[in-house]
Amino acid sequence: xxxxYKLGEQDKIRVAEGALRETIILMFEKMGVPRDDxxxxxxxxxxxxxxxxxxxxxxxxxxxxxxxxxxxxxxIDPEWRIVRESPSTASIDCxxxxxxxxxxxxxxxxxxxxxxxxxxxxxxxxxxHLGMASYHxxxxxxxxxxxxxxxxxxxxxxxxxGAEVRLGTNPIAxxxxxxxxxxxxxxxxxxxxxxxxxxxxxxxxxxxxSGWVADSEGTPIMEEVAPPIPGSEGPQSHLLPLGxxxxxGSHKGYGLACIVEILSSVLTGGGFGAKFGRPNFxxxxxxxxxxxxxxxxxxxxxxxxxxxxxxxxxxAPGHERVLYPGLPEAECEIEYAVKGIPLHPEVVEWMRNTCxxxxxxxxx
Amino acid sequence: xxxxYKLGEQDKIRVAEGALRETIILMFEKMGVPRDDxxxxxxxxxxxxxxxxxxxxxxxxxxxxxxxxxxxxxxIDPEWRIVRESPSTASIDCxxxxxxxxxxxxxxxxxxxxxxxxxxxxxxxxxxHLGMASYHxxxxxxxxxxxxxxxxxxxxxxxxxGAEVRLGTNPIAxxxxxxxxxxxxxxxxxxxxxxxxxxxxxxxxxxxxSGWVADSEGTPIMEEVAPPIPGSEGPQSHLLPLGxxxxxGSHKGYGLACIVEILSSVLTGGGFGAKFGRPNFxxxxxxxxxxxxxxxxxxxxxxxxxxxxxxxxxxAPGHERVLYPGLPEAECEIEYAVKGIPLHPEVVEWMRNTCxxxxxxxxx
Numbered sequence: 137x138x139x140x141y142k143l144g145e146q147d148k149i150r151v152a153e154g155a156l157r158e159t160i161i162l163m164f165e166k167m168g169v170p171r172d173d174x175x176x177x178x179x180x181x182x183x184x185x186x187x188x189x190x191x192x193x194x195x196x197x198x199x200x201x202x203x204x205x206x207x208x209x210x211x212i213d214p215e216w217r218i219v220r221e222s223p224s225t226a227s228i229d230c231x232x233x234x235x236x237x238x239x240x241x242x243x244x245x246x247x248x249x250x251x252x253x254x255x256x257x258x259x260x261x262x263x264x265h266l267g268m269a270s271y272h273x274x275x276x277x278x279x280x281x282x283x284x285x286x287x288x289x290x291x292x293x294x295x296x297x298g299a300e301v302r303l304g305t306n307p308i309a310x311x312x313x314x315x316x317x318x319x320x321x322x323x324x325x326x327x328x329x330x331x332x333x334x335x336x337x338x339x340x341x342x343x344x345x346s347g348w349v350a351d352s353e354g355t356p357i358m359e360e361v362a363p364p365i366p367g368s369e370g371p372q373s374h375l376l377p378l379g380x381x382x383x384x385g386s387h388k389g390y391g392l393a394c395i396v397e398i399l400s401s402v403l404t405g406g407g408f409g410a411k412f413g414r415p416n417f418x419x420x421x422x423x424x425x426x427x428x429x430x431x432x433x434x435x436x437x438x439x440x441x442x443x444x445x446x447x448x449x450x451x452a453p454g455h456e457r458v459l460y461p462g463l464p465e466a467e468c469e470i471e472y473a474v475k476g477i478p479l480h481p482e483v484v485e486w487m488r489n490t491c492x493x494x495x496x497x498x499x500x
Numbered sequence: 501x502x503x504x505y506k507l508g509e510q511d512k513i514r515v516a517e518g519a520l521r522e523t524i525i526l527m528f529e530k531m532g533v534p535r536d537d538x539x540x541x542x543x544x545x546x547x548x549x550x551x552x553x554x555x556x557x558x559x560x561x562x563x564x565x566x567x568x569x570x571x572x573x574x575x576i577d578p579e580w581r582i583v584r585e586s587p588s589t590a591s592i593d594c595x596x597x598x599x600x601x602x603x604x605x606x607x608x609x610x611x612x613x614x615x616x617x618x619x620x621x622x623x624x625x626x627x628x629h630l631g632m633a634s635y636h637x638x639x640x641x642x643x644x645x646x647x648x649x650x651x652x653x654x655x656x657x658x659x660x661x662g663a664e665v666r667l668g669t670n671p672i673a674x675x676x677x678x679x680x681x682x683x684x685x686x687x688x689x690x691x692x693x694x695x696x697x698x699x700x701x702x703x704x705x706x707x708x709x710s711g712w713v714a715d716s717e718g719t720p721i722m723e724e725v726a727p728p729i730p731g732s733e734g735p736q737s738h739l740l741p742l743g744x745x746x747x748x749g750s751h752k753g754y755g756l757a758c759i760v761e762i763l764s765s766v767l768t769g770g771g772f773g774a775k776f777g778r779p780n781f782x783x784x785x786x787x788x789x790x791x792x793x794x795x796x797x798x799x800x801x802x803x804x805x806x807x808x809x810x811x812x813x814x815x816a817p818g819h820e821r822v823l824y825p826g827l828p829e830a831e832c833e834i835e836y837a838v839k840g841i842p843l844h845p846e847v848v849e850w851m852r853n854t855c856x857x858x859x860x861x862x863x864x
Contacts, residue, residue, distance in 0.1 A: 222618035222792040224588045254586035255619045259793055282762070298813035298822040312762050320762065322755040328748055347748040354816025378742060378749050384692055384711040385742050385753075391686040391825040392756075397806065398646070398676050398684065405794040408806045428586040429623055430769040442761065442772045449662035452718025458662040461755040 149484050150476030155499035157182045159487060160198065162496040167205040168212040173237045177201070180236040184268040185477045188468035189323075191332050192268035195483045200265065201234060202490065210234050210264045216241075219405075224249050226258045227404060232416075235266035235287065239419055243275045243283065246423040250281055254428035259399070260419040261406030269309035270323035276423045277313045280432045284422040285309040288401035291410050293327050294374045296387045299354030301374060302410045305331055306396035311462070313426075315436035317443040321462030326393040327375040334373065338363040347380035349373070356381045396420075513848050514840030519863035521546045523851060524562065526860040531569040532576040537601045541565070544600040548632040549841045552832035553687075555696050556632035559847045564629065565598060566854065574598050574628045580605075583769075588613050590622045591768060596780075599630035599651065603783055607639045607647065610787040614645055618792035623763070624783040625770030633673035634687035634826075640787045641677045644796045648786040649673040652765035655774050657691050658738045660751045663718030665738060666774045669695055670760035675826070677790075679800035681807040685826030690757040691739040698737065702727040711744035713737070720745045760784075 157178045164174035185193030204210035214233030218226050226245050230238050242258040249256030266272070266287040276283025289304030305325035312320045325331075328348050337344050343360040350356050356376055364373035378389030400420035401408050408414070426432045449458040472478075484500070491498035521542045528538035549557030568574035578597030582590050590609050594602050606622040613620030630636070630651040640647025653668030669689035676684045689695075692712050701708050707724040714720050720740055728737035742753030764784035765772050772778070790796045813822040836842075848864070855862035 220793060222789070223616075225618035225789075225792040227793050252587075253617050254589035255621050257619050257788065282767070294816075295810060295813055295822050295824075297816055297819040298810075299816045300813045302810055302813055308756075310759050310762075312766075320758065322759055324749075324752040324755060326752075328743070345747050350816070354814070355818075378752050379692070380744075380748055383709050384744050384748075385688070387823075387825070388688040388690075388742050389749075391688060392672075394684065394810070394825060395674050395686055398674075398803070402676075402799060402802050402806060403646070403788075403790070403793050405798065407802060408809070410809050411805070424621065424767075425586070425589075426767070428589040429584060429591050429767050434769065435766060438766050438771060439762070441775070442766060445772070445774050446659060446662075446666055446758070449659055449664045449666055450718070452658075452661055452663045452714070454719075455661040458659050459751075460659075461751070461758060 147480070148478035149481055151479050151484065151500045152476050153182060153186060153473055156185070156194065156477060159491065159499040160194065163198070163202060163490065163494065166494045166496055167202065169205070169237075170213060176240055177234065177236050180240070180267045180271050182477075183271050185479075186469045186472050187268075187465040188472070189268050189270075189465065191330055193477075194487070195480060196332055197265065197267060199486060199490075201236075204234070204264065214238070218245075223253045224255050224257060228258060228260045230260050230263040232262055232264055234264045235260070235417055235419055236271075238263065239266055239272045239285070239421060240275060242419070243272045243285075243421045243423065246421050247276060247279050247281060250276075250423040250425040250428070251279070254425050255422065257420070257422040259404040260421075261404035261416070263406075263417045263419055265417050266419050268323065269307045270311060270321050272421050273309040273311040273323070274319070274321060277311055277319050279423070280313060280426050280436075282313075282424040282426065283309075283311045284420075284424075286396045286400040286420045288397050288409050288418050290417075292331050292375050293377055293390070293393060294350045294354050296377060296382050296390045297354070299350075299352070303377075303390070303393040303397055304409050305375065306393040306400075308392065308396060312439060313436055314439035314443055315433075317440045318463055318466030320439065320443060320460060321465060323461070326378055326389050326396060328378055328380055328389070329375070331375060334363050334375075347384075348376060350376055356386070511844070512842035513845055515843050515848065515864045516840050517546060517550060517837055520549070520558065520841060523855065523860075523863040524558065527562070527566060527854065527858065530858045530860055531566065533569070533601075534577060540604055541598065541600050544604070544631045544635050546841075547635050549843075550833045550836050551632075551829040552836070553632050553829065555694055557841075558851070559844060560696055561629065561631060563850060563854075565600075568598070568628065578602070582609075587617045588619050588621060592622060592624045594624050594627035596626055596628055598628045599624070599781055599783055600635075602627065603630055603636045603649070603785060604639060606783070607636045607649070607785045607787065610785050611640055611643050611645060614640075614787040614789040614792070615643070618789050619786065621784070621786040623768040624785075625768035625780070627770075627781045627783055629781050630783050632687065633671045634675060634685050636785050637673040637675040637687070638683070638685060641675055641683050643787070644677060644790050644800075646677075646788040646790065647673075647675045648784075648788075650760045650764040650784045652761050652773050652782050654781075656695050656739050657741055657754070657757060658714045658718050660741060660746050660754045661718070663714075663716070667741075667754070667757040667761055668773050669739065670757040670764075672756065672760060676803060677800055678803035678807055679797075681804045682827055682830035684803065684807060684824060685829060687825070690742055690753050690760060692742055692744055692753070693739065695739060698727050698739075711748075712740060714740055720750070
């Protein structure tokens with residue numbers, strides 16, 4: 137049933153990674169963003185698309201970022217700065233700069249601190265959208281570190297037993313290196329599904345499965361249901377926490393969302409999302425230096441063994457194999473780098489039109 | 501329906517906190533455990549019972565610990581030691597000492613490191629049962645720190661799409677202080693439910709709800725089902741990850757369990773749980789010094805505001821109020837401290853008989 141949420145490959149247009157990357161750079165440059173930051177932003181977006189995380193690639197996010205710059209919701213050249221610092225921590229004020237550009241720099245600070253004292257942890261207040269959280273977590277991998285990233289997003293989740301939105305989709309990402317296996321990369325919202333799955337279901341004209349949303353009174357809908365009407369704040373537009381119902385553990389998804397809100401919002405000094413008038417996205421990144429805990433080679437070899445054990449699990453009926461977080465994304469990355477990234481025709485058209493409007497050349 | 505999983509209060513015997521504590525101390529002393537460690541062990545167990553976390557109090561765990569000491573599975577006076585250290589990290593070899601006694605000491609090390617450099621993180625290999633994970637996380641609260649604790653437990657979870665156990669219930673705990681409100685304290689298994697709920701359902705003669713377990717082939721059972729037969733490795737004895745089915749996000753519960761396995765087992769140097777012949781429980785604790793990130797008072801006041809916002813959420817039909825993690829446990833603690841801790845008659849009888857066998861006086 138999950139396959140229904142993917143457009144057939146035949147409906148999409150394959151765009152070469154390099155051409156997509158160069159076009160994004162031109163678009164960000166036209167906004168006035170410094171060249172190096174344009175490259176970084178393009179890398180975050182293209183990495184998401186390469187890994188098959190379409191929700192955080194150009195299709196959904198690029199137009200939001202361009203619009204944000206044009207409407208001055210996002211600062212083009214923010215004066216972000218460290219407002220407090222210790223040997224293993226830093227707090228950054230993002231000055232409403234885009235998260236996809238500031239978070240990688242925050243992660244570099246965390247990595248440097250982890251190299252010096254074992255662990256580095258950086259919070260970011262006053263921010264804007266972070267993009268794919270695992271991009272930032274994965275920056276730690278090449279330094280033989282474990283990377284963590286979380287971000288607080290605007291409220292869309294009903295807490296367990298509740299009938300008002302109080303928390304965002306608040307994702308958690310963690311990346312850990314292996315030796316020969318593709319790295320372990322977890323990246324998931326603490327809601328049952330990401331918010332954009334509701335809009336996708338509507339566009340595809342299909343029902344939402346059981347357990348994704350609550351009705352407007354707060355009762356979990358445990359049967360198939362029509363997707364919400366666009367712009368509606370009414371029925372079916374409120375996400376349930378991971379676990380769906382109290383009996384199946386929704387208090388755990390709710391609690392995990394609170395943890396993300398505490399670490400990546402309250403602890404930044406930026407308040408919390410459910411507070412009226414707070415439009416910020418605040419963030420948290422961390423790096424753990426493996427060598428500070430144990431021998432790095434032994435860690436990576438044990439990771440290989442662990443991941444191989446997961447992969448070789450006997451599958452349940454109807455399933456070909458057991459995956460681990462990061463494995464399908466790594467496989468996708470290899471395929472898309474060769475065959476091109478499949479984009480919806482509407483997205484390609486939007487990019488071509490926008491390039492035309494901005495008087496820049498679209499690379500495809 | 502959840503209420504069916506609690507015995508009626510009228511069936512239980514109220515035991516005064518102090519009497520229970522003193523009796524546990526005598527039992528541990530009789531095992532040969534040093535006096536200070538006996539006090540610590542009793543505090544971990546009684547704290548769980550006081551907070552209503554019966555699964556990790558005397559009812560389930562005390563007899564396992566006593567049996568473990570008697571069978572020499574747990575060392576009475578382990579020579580635990582730090583095997584690697586950096587300004588923000590330490591790795592401890594537990595020498596098969598009981599986790600409820602070593603983890604608080606590891607947390608004190610983490611707290612000291614957090615005070616010095618902002619963050620402290622300690623892993624523990626070669627360990628035994630940790631008790632209630634949030635006990636150790638909560639030790640950070642009085643130091644105005646955020647505390648984290650995780651522990652890897654023996655495999656009982658089928659990974660998403662899988663038909664062999666690969667991960668434990670692998671809980672995550674995080675405690676964060678507030679000002680006037682009860683602290684935020686999250687503590688939850690990454691399976692839908694804790695393993696002992698299956699045995700409890702069997703004892704009460706009731707069915708398991710939809711979404712808790714898989715059949716022996718690995719297919720999630722999404723309807724009410726009879727609990728497993730004692731000692732059976734067959735149908736209904738395999739826990740599903742939080743999320744229950746792939747469509748409702750079980751890959752997230754599975755991934756979170758992997759994170760716990762990586763941080764609290766692979767990163768300790770102690771391997772991983774699914775490796776044949778590995779009976780260890782390995783652990784992870786961390787402390788984040790709030791003052792290293794922001795003004796502590798501002799953090800605690802914002803936490804109050806955040807927790808009050810959650811509590812004041814309009815409830816869904818059939819529910820009186822919205823809770824937050826740690827709130828019901830804090831209320832329980834106040835009540836049980838006054839009225840006594842309700843214990844099942846069978847537990848009281850076991851304690852009285854065991855005291856008799858050990859020639860010590862039972863305090864109730």
